[in-house]
Amino acid sequence: MNVLFYVSLLIYYMINHSLLNLPNVIDRNYLQNGLSALPIGLLLAALNAWMLLSVYNRFPKFTMVEINRYLCGKYLGNFLSIMYVALTAFFGFFMFRGLMEVIIEFLMPHTPVWFLAILLISVPSLALLHSDNSVIYMTAFFTLIAAVLMILVFWLGFKEIDPVMLQGVVYHGWKMPSLKGIVASAFVYGGYTGLYVMNPYFARTSIKLTFLLFVTVGLFLSLCGTVIPLAVWGPWALRNLNLIWIMTAETFSLDLFVLERGLFLMIPLLLITGYIGVFLYTYKGYRLLSLLMPRKATAKVIICCVLVSYVILSLLVQEPAVNYRYRELYMVVWFFYQNITGVLLYVLAKRKGRTPSAA
Amino acid sequence: MRLSRTFGIGLCCLLLQGCQSDYKDIDRRQFIVMMSLDQADNGKFTLALKGVIPQLQNSGASSSTASFDIYKTTAASLGQAIQKVRQQLFLEPDYSHLKAVIFSEQFAERNDLTRYIDFFIRRRDFQDIAIVAISNNAEKVVSLHQEAERTTGDSVFMKFGEGANAEYNPIIQLQQVYKYSLTPGLTFYCPILNVSDDKVVSAGTALFGRDNRMKMKLTLLETKYFNLLRSGISRGFIILDPVKEYGIGIRLAKAEFRFKIEQDALLCDVHVKVQAQIEDSDVLDFSPSELQKLAKKKLDSDISSLLVKMQNNRVDPLQLGLKYWSKNPVRRLNNEWLTEDYPEMKFRVHSDVMITRTGTLRFNTDRG
Amino acid sequence: MNEQIHKVNGMLETFLENNADARKEQVDGEQGFNLYYIMSVTERKVIYQQITDPYFRYSKTQFGQHIQSIGEECPPDQLLLRLCKGQTVLIYDDRVYTIKKSLKYATRSVSTPQVEASIVGPLEAFVESMAINLNLIRKHYQNPDLRVVKFEVGTTSHVSGYLLYDNELADKTFVDNELAQIKKLTIPNAQAVSKVQQHLPKRRSLLFPRSVVTERPDRTSQALSKGKCVYLIETSPFASIAPISFHDFMASMDDSYMLPVYSYFLLVLRYFALLATVILPGAYVAFTAFNPEVFRVQLALSIAGSRAGLPYPAFLEVTFMLVMMELLVEASLRVPKTIGPAATTVGGLILGEAASQANLVSDIMIIVVSAVAIANFVIPINPMSQTVRVLKYLLLFMGTVAGFFGLTIGFVLLVGYVFTLHNSNYSLVQSFKASVSLSTKSASAGRQSS
Structure with a gap:
């Protein structure tokens, strides 16, 4: 049963990032960098996942905070944990602002932004009421909805694909990848970072299963997420478009109950993945902080401050391009953090494993 | 207690937003379903919008029987025109159901259409899947009231596959125009719709050059072959005798393009596959194999003359450039295709007609 | 002496x-x-x-x-x-x-279920007598592991009640916890088992029931065999079952008696009804007043036509109709049986025909409201059905304030809230087959000990 929840967590990350993040980086730079970042990203993510999972499986009852403390000592360990919390908070903001962009543009163009921001912040603040297992259940529930919507959207996408363009895109896609592209495609597989908090629930996570999901679902989703917009719009027109998947869904005409525009299947999908994304990042930050801090209340106060700053910042940062630029930069930082800690923990765990005291 | 306090604060916040909101009841919106752009004097254009008057649930509320209203204005830019037309409206205009944009021929010949298409793509409230069409009198198409219309405006937007499935209408949407005009080496096409006898009638195809201005027109017959080459058709008719106009019905027709370099020149092999059936009894004098030969000859000559005609005008609405690019990993797609490679290209048409059915209700014995 | x-x-x-x-x-x-x-x-x-x-x-x-x-x-x-x-x-x-x-209390004999009808299940229901109720349960659950614990509730009314559980199957810590909670109960007067159940958790739940209340001995027996606790009160013809998962509210006893395909079909239908009854009123406002572009053009035009000439905005129209519908439901519930049909007929006539004739509500609104009402009655367990009746107003409010965006926010908040609900360490949405390791307490306890 727990395996199912782990799978849903991984798949949630894949859906979220292969629709919201990846196309922005890969598709816009397709003419320069092509698609070759996708397999490279998969390989790097798999390497990182293997290292981290083998460390986390060694300590089945520990969360990230305890593992870092145990392996790296009090100061370095806590520093690494706090840095991860900070990274989480930043990415929470990028998702928050990205979601706001969609809402302002497509749903509520005339309503004041501060009002939308306050309404939207109510979702991540719900995280303060939750506990680990309810978060797991909730993620699984919404992943199910998102997966159904996504299959619908992809299916419509396949119908709308221009086969000539698809062939051309695949033929011409193999060029030198850029660092940002690789990082973005590795980011898609980041669901295993959920273990930082949930390790006691999932522990003894199967590495084989993780890899299997990476290669099947993950690769499929990241390919579909990037190739369908390219094949529908063509790489040239896509360079000028923001919100790539929304614009792609806008080209789908369908005949489903009361709907005739594919856009309105895409927007609920985007909203749901976005809400749960912000929610999960906030929860992760909150949970790690409450493990780090001596008192739980301190963590609550800090998270509340972070959420308030989301609202204020999202009023200040009005230009979506700025958001995208910083998000791409952020992913590079995340990637280096992830790989460095991965190698560090793996080496330290091997060493400590040899000494009898760590049994 | 804590819960109720949070709830109270939340409620106050929600009420604070006051009147500045997107709330606008559906009966206070004027739905625009069609738009036309006609060339006017001194560089301006005439915009005409077709606003729907919905059928009321109680006839007592209003005595009007009209199903739509036309709003017209003249301006030099689309943004200005959309603003100006609001003077005539008493309800909030809602463009989210704009299903067709119709340009007049003169307008399309003189203006770069992309400038206008870009406007629709940029605005969130326009559908990107609205149909684009050309007409000799665009305003007339928009202001036409066709008796049999179920929903106002469906005489135009149902014509492209949602309702009728005809061989004469090459469908193109706003997003496709946008995409083709931005991709180098491609040109696009538009269906032509004219009004005759109070009906919207298909009248061929308009082809656009690389400068996104209308360059040439295809007749109805050419439109049929154009559709066959572009996407294949599932219904249609090939006329074999110009006088008696008998022929064979098409059940399914597809075309395939293959590129080769032969004697230092680019050669395009066009393979046309047609599954046909006998419909007219005028053809009973022929055996199916004779008919197949006749049809093949007819198709070969008609299609090659169409291809050459388009080539001579340097328009590539069949996107041969894209097709060539997609199969050639080393090739780059650029505008030189239209000026250098495409005019030099040779065509070779092979058509293959199969008469699959000679009629279920009666046999047609093969005499050959 | x-x-x-x-x-x-x-x-x-x-x-x-x-x-x-x-x-x-x-x-x-x-x-x-x-x-x-x-x-x-x-x-x-x-x-x-x-x-x-x-x-x-x-x-x-x-x-x-x-x-x-x-x-x-x-x-x-x-x-x-x-x-x-x-x-x-x-x-x-x-x-x-x-x-x-x-001792001799006046009682009635066992009759057929009034609230939870079943097509093929047994036609016995609990009555207001402990002797008969226990008799029924013992008849449906003949197992030596059944434990019956007597307790007394009500500091003034002193009504006796029973806690039943299967000693082998029930979670011991949960039972102990419940017994301790029962001892601490301080409500002055409790006549119904659902009231007792409400006061058992540390924080009284305001919106969502924490127990399934049933009048069917077969459901009780099924619950016992799943390791749940059953409460009975002398004065109440209902038994209450805890801990429960959300799914128990959507399950009717017929599900286990009918063939699997049919019962799965019914389950899907019920969840669809739940979704429809909660979301439809809010969605009507959100889509007609904020985002009519969602509909296909034909539907948008027919809604616009049916709303033309209405004197008030869509959200008032919905609220008005919903309140009328609630009044109708409430009236037909409370009036004496003899004039019941008259009330519904009059109400139905007014709401259906006349309101739309008088251009007070649109035709489509009437369809929406009746769909909402019917879907509401599909939910098999009555307390949940009542909760859902209230929930739709929350989403209606969110839809009125922020359209489709507000509707989705409301939905996510609602679902998120339901997911936080716990009874002891059983989550309300937890599938009961899940290993207990997923409950909060044991996992965090494990973490601290290591």
């Missing part, structure tokens, strides 16, 4: 004076053998057969033993309470005994 009897006698005499239905019977004046009982809750026959008759037939020692066996000695402070519970107080040989057997 005599002092105490004297005091007791005085107490009983005062009670007799104050209660017209209390009786004193002097069996043998010389020996000081007196009986006290309340006529309305005791069986005279039992008193005659068990006490008076043996007294004259048995020898004194025999009778002494007999009294020892059927009665119990009673401390004076419990005396009046026991008297009120239908026991006979007997003063014999300078001692005070109470005899339980004489």
Whole structure:
């Protein structure tokens, strides 16, 4: 049963990032960098996942905070944990602002932004009421909805694909990848970072299963997420478009109950993945902080401050391009953090494993 | 207690937003379903919008029987025109159901259409899947009231596959125009719709050059072959005798393009596959194999003359450039295709007609 | 010793004076053998057969033993309470005994279920009698591991209740926890088992029921066999089951009796109904007033046509119609059975025909509201059905304030809130088959110990 929840967590990350993040980086730079970042990203993510999972499986009852403390000592360990919390908070903001962009543009163009921001912040603040297992259940529930919507959207996408363009895109896609592209495609597989908090629930996570999901679902989703917009719009027109998947869904005409525009299947999908994304990042930050801090209340106060700053910042940062630029930069930082800690923990765990005291 | 306090604060916040909101009841919106752009004097254009008057649930509320209203204005830019037309409206205009944009021929010949298409793509409230069409009198198409219309405006937007499935209408949407005009080496096409006898009638195809201005027109017959080459058709008719106009019905027709370099020149092999059936009894004098030969000859000559005609005008609405690019990993797609490679290209048409059915209700014995 | 009897006698005499239905019977004046009982809750026959008759037939020692066996000695402070519970107080040989057997409550016989109908299930329902209810449960659950714990609730009404569980299957910590909670209960008066259940958790839940209330012995038996606890109250013809998962609210007993494909079809239908009844009113406002571009053009135009000329905005229209519908439901529930049909007919006529004729509501709105009402009744467990009746107003509010965006926010918040609900360490949405390791307590306890 727990395996199912782990799978849903991984798949949630894949859906979220292969629709919201990846196309922005890969598709816009397709003419320069092509698609070759996708397999490279998969390989790097798999390497990182293997290292981290083998460390986390060694300590089945520990969360990230305890593992870092145990392996790296009090100061370095806590520093690494706090840095991860900070990274989480930043990415929470990028998702928050990205979601706001969609809402302002497509749903509520005339309503004041501060009002939308306050309404939207109510979702991540719900995280303060939750506990680990309810978060797991909730993620699984919404992943199910998102997966159904996504299959619908992809299916419509396949119908709308221009086969000539698809062939051309695949033929011409193999060029030198850029660092940002690789990082973005590795980011898609980041669901295993959920273990930082949930390790006691999932522990003894199967590495084989993780890899299997990476290669099947993950690769499929990241390919579909990037190739369908390219094949529908063509790489040239896509360079000028923001919100790539929304614009792609806008080209789908369908005949489903009361709907005739594919856009309105895409927007609920985007909203749901976005809400749960912000929610999960906030929860992760909150949970790690409450493990780090001596008192739980301190963590609550800090998270509340972070959420308030989301609202204020999202009023200040009005230009979506700025958001995208910083998000791409952020992913590079995340990637280096992830790989460095991965190698560090793996080496330290091997060493400590040899000494009898760590049994 | 804590819960109720949070709830109270939340409620106050929600009420604070006051009147500045997107709330606008559906009966206070004027739905625009069609738009036309006609060339006017001194560089301006005439915009005409077709606003729907919905059928009321109680006839007592209003005595009007009209199903739509036309709003017209003249301006030099689309943004200005959309603003100006609001003077005539008493309800909030809602463009989210704009299903067709119709340009007049003169307008399309003189203006770069992309400038206008870009406007629709940029605005969130326009559908990107609205149909684009050309007409000799665009305003007339928009202001036409066709008796049999179920929903106002469906005489135009149902014509492209949602309702009728005809061989004469090459469908193109706003997003496709946008995409083709931005991709180098491609040109696009538009269906032509004219009004005759109070009906919207298909009248061929308009082809656009690389400068996104209308360059040439295809007749109805050419439109049929154009559709066959572009996407294949599932219904249609090939006329074999110009006088008696008998022929064979098409059940399914597809075309395939293959590129080769032969004697230092680019050669395009066009393979046309047609599954046909006998419909007219005028053809009973022929055996199916004779008919197949006749049809093949007819198709070969008609299609090659169409291809050459388009080539001579340097328009590539069949996107041969894209097709060539997609199969050639080393090739780059650029505008030189239209000026250098495409005019030099040779065509070779092979058509293959199969008469699959000679009629279920009666046999047609093969005499050959 | 005599002092105490004297005091007791005085107490009983005062009670007799104050209660017209209390009786004193002097069996043998010389020996000081007196009986006290309340006529309305005791069986005279039992008193005659068990006490008076043996007294004259048995020898004194025999009778002494007999009294020892059927009665119990009673401390004076419990005396009046026991008297009120239908026991006979007997003063014999300078001692005070109470005899339980004489209790007699008026009750009805077992009848068919009124609230939870079933097509192929057993047609027995609980009644307001513990003897019959326990009889029914024992009949449906013949297992030596069944434990029946008696407790008393109500600091003023003193109603007795029972907690039943299967000793092998139930989660011990949960049962212990519940028993401890029951001891701490301080509600003055509890007549229904659902009220008792409400007050059991540490924080009383405001919106979502924490237990399934059922009148069907077969559902009770099924719950016992899944390791759940069952509560019964003397005065209530319902049993309440805890801990539960959300899915229990959507399951009808027929699901397990019917063929699998059919019952899965029904389940899907019920969840669809739940979704529809909660979301539709909000969605109507969100889509017609904020985002009519979602609809296909034909639908948008027909809604616009049906709303044309209405005097008020869409959200008032929906609220108005919903309130009318709620009134209709409430009226047909509360009016005497004889005029019930009349009320619904009049209401249905007004709401359906006349309101749209008078251009007060649109035709499509009427369809939406009736769909909402019908879908609401599909939910098999009544407390959940009532909760859902309220929930749709929350989403209606969110849809009015922020359109489709508000609707999705409301939905996510609602679902998120439901997911946080716990009963002890069982989550409301937890599938009961899940390993218990997913409950919050055990996992975090494991973390601390390592």
